[in-house]
Amino acid sequence: MLQLLNIKKMKKSILSLVTISLLSSSLFAGDVRVGGFINVVAGINDMDNSQKDIISGYDDKINFQAHSLAGIQFNADVANNMGAVVQLIAQKSDANDDIRMEWGYVSYDVNDEILILAGRVRPSLFLYSNYLDVGYAYTWITPPSEVYYQAQITNLDGLNISYDLELEDSTISLNIYGGNSSGEKINPADNTHLDFSYDNIYGTELSYTNDYMKIRAGYINALATQNPVPPYPAEIVFDDSKAQFYGLGISVDYEDILFASEYTIRDMDETVAPDVTSYYAMLGYKMGDFTTSYTYSVADSDMEFSTVADLSVAGMVNGARASQLDDRTTNTLNVRYDLNSAAALKVEYSMCTKTNSSFNGTTTLTEKDEDINTLSVALNVVF
Amino acid sequence: MKKIITIIALLGSTLFADIAVVTNPSNGVGSLDASQVKKIFMAKTKKFPNGKSVVTIDQNTGNDAYSTFYKKIAGKSPAKMNKYWVKLTFTGKAEAPKKVGGDSDVINTIKSNPNTIGYIDSSAVTGDVKVLYTVK
Numbered sequence: 260m261l262q263l264l265n266i267k268k269m270k271k272s273i274l275s276l277v278t279i280s281l282l283s284s285s286l287f288a289g290d291v292r293v294g295g296f297i298n299v300v301a302g303i304n305d306m307d308n309s310q311k312d313i314i315s316g317y318d319d320k321i322n323f324q325a326h327s328l329a330g331i332q333f334n335a336d337v338a339n340n341m342g343a344v345v346q347l348i349a350q351k352s353d354a355n356d357d358i359r360m361e362w363g364y365v366s367y368d369v370n371d372e373i374l375i376l377a378g379r380v381r382p383s384l385f386l387y388s389n390y391l392d393v394g395y396a397y398t399w400i401t402p403p404s405e406v407y408y409q410a411q412i413t414n415l416d417g418l419n420i421s422y423d424l425e426l427e428d429s430t431i432s433l434n435i436y437g438g439n440s441s442g443e444k445i446n447p448a449d450n451t452h453l454d455f456s457y458d459n460i461y462g463t464e465l466s467y468t469n470d471y472m473k474i475r476a477g478y479i480n481a482l483a484t485q486n487p488v489p490p491y492p493a494e495i496v497f498d499d500s501k502a503q504f505y506g507l508g509i510s511v512d513y514e515d516i517l518f519a520s521e522y523t524i525r526d527m528d529e530t531v532a533p534d535v536t537s538y539y540a541m542l543g544y545k546m547g548d549f550t551t552s553y554t555y556s557v558a559d560s561d562m563e564f565s566t567v568a569d570l571s572v573a574g575m576v577n578g579a580r581a582s583q584l585d586d587r588t589t590n591t592l593n594v595r596y597d598l599n600s601a602a603a604l605k606v607e608y609s610m611c612t613k614t615n616s617s618f619n620g621t622t623t624l625t626e627k628d629e630d631i632n633t634l635s636v637a638l639n640v641v642f
Numbered sequence: 643m644k645k646i647i648t649i650i651a652l653l654g655s656t657l658f659a660d661i662a663v664v665t666n667p668s669n670g671v672g673s674l675d676a677s678q679v680k681k682i683f684m685a686k687t688k689k690f691p692n693g694k695s696v697v698t699i700d701q702n703t704g705n706d707a708y709s710t711f712y713k714k715i716a717g718k719s720p721a722k723m724n725k726y727w728v729k730l731t732f733t734g735k736a737e738a739p740k741k742v743g744g745d746s747d748v749i750n751t752i753k754s755n756p757n758t759i760g761y762i763d764s765s766a767v768t769g770d771v772k773v774l775y776t777v778k
Contacts, residue, residue, distance in 0.1 A: 292737060294731055294732075296732065330732070332731070332732060332734070334731075334734065334737060339695070342734075344734035346732065346734070362733070362734055364734065366734065368688065371686070371687045371688065371689065374735075376734075381733070389729075389733040390728070390729055390732050390733055392732075393728060393729075393732045395725075395728055396725060396728050396729050396732070423686075425681060425686050425687070427677060428677075430686070470716060470717050470718070471717075512722070597721060600703060600720065600721065600724045601724070641728050641732075
């Protein structure tokens with residue numbers, strides 16, 4: 260702090276010497292506030308490495324890396340109605356530590372009702388999208404993957420405009436955003452990486468919030484492109500393919516009762532990625548510093564068979580489509596213990612029944628159920 | 643038995659003490675109602691009703707004034723307030739008020755910053771601050 264003050268003093272004297280009035284405004288812009296969060300998460304399931312669960316990243320050896328991360332956020336006031344926020348997240352990804360910017364925007368308060376964010380923002384796709392990485396803020400270790408895994412877009416570069424109408428004891432908010440984004444996905448067939456880009460993203464969210472409840476409805480639309488294109492027939496290649504999500508959600512935090520439920524539909528133009536309907540319901544009860552919750556979550560996907568006359572092409576298309584089918588039902592039990600006002604310890608046990616689909620070369624799908632039991636433990640801290 | 647009565651009496655006095663919402667007398671703000679107080683302290687507005695910008699300050703989380711104040715104005719426990727701010731902070735929407743300490747720290751901060759608003763035990767009110775609302 261002392262050093263900072265000295266730097267400020269030094270800057271001031273340098274500035275007064277050269278009298279650059281333009282720069283001097285930054286001296287009076289106030290300080291930069293720093294905060295952050297850390298999730299230390301370990302998980303294990305009963306699948307051997309060859310059948311590793313792609314969604315959780317776990318197998319039968321304890322894994323501390325798949326879901327652990329650290330985030331740091333800087334907030335600054337640029338002017339009376341203008342602020343800047345940067346949130347960086349460091350997480351293990353493949354062989355390297357990956358640092359990415361989740362939030363990075365300039366905010367402008369038009370008035371108490373209208374707020375404009377320009378830069379990198381998180382689209383409000385789901386109930387918990389805006390603080391997905393801040394494990395401390397919700398009761399699970401990760402929100403139900405049946406719903407949250409359906410969207411690869413976690414942030415976009417563009418604009419977000421929100422309008423908040425304050426009523427006596429509640430708020431009605433309308434959020435509109437647009438921009439573009441790019442991301443990476445692991446191809447489950449051969450573990451190679453596929454780059455995705457999403458253009459012409461636009462979406463909206465309407466929500467009602469009071470002291471103990473939030474109800475929301477959201478919609479997002481984007482054009483998806485995949486690169487490099489794997490050696491697939493044109494039928495199953497993403498190239499400006501329309502992707503749409505619809506979502507409804509409710510969360511309640513009333514006295515000692517917690518409840519949350521979401522329902523989402525993913526609608527893909529191209530059929531290599533199936534249309535998915537997913538939902539969950541969570542009920543929790545607080546006893547002092549302990550919160551116990553049970554969650555039931557489902558993802559249900561649909562496949563259309565290829566009608567291409569060439570049987571070898573049809574076989575390849577249908578095989579690729581079948582490998583993308585994602586049907587899961589999970590029962591999750593979670594206990595959260597609030598160690599203090601900034602740290603929570605969580606233990607979670609989930610039992611997932613996953614349906615593996617394969618195409619047998621004719622026109623029928625072979626489905627085989629597989630059970631995955633996962634135990635995970637997390638320490639979530641905010642500072 | 644006497645001890646228990648004393649404890650109950652003490653608890654009673656801390657649980658039911660009135661809390662005064664205070665600001666600097668020089669900023670010209672008249673008085674506030676419960677809903678305006680709530681909106682200011684929950685960061686739903688950044689202005690006083692007269693249009694002047696407002697800066698909120700908090701007591702330390704462990705203080706009785708903190709828990710009583712937020713229980714009364716927002717129906718939230720310290721743990722729920724903490725989660726409320728975590729969500730707003732890490733989406734960049736708003737930041738929690740700066741925690742300055744206890745009653746006298748609130749008064750001192752307000753004395754030197756005309757646009758600040760805080761809350762103190764009503765028995766601690768001095769001539770340096772103006773009471774805008776009393777939480778009973």
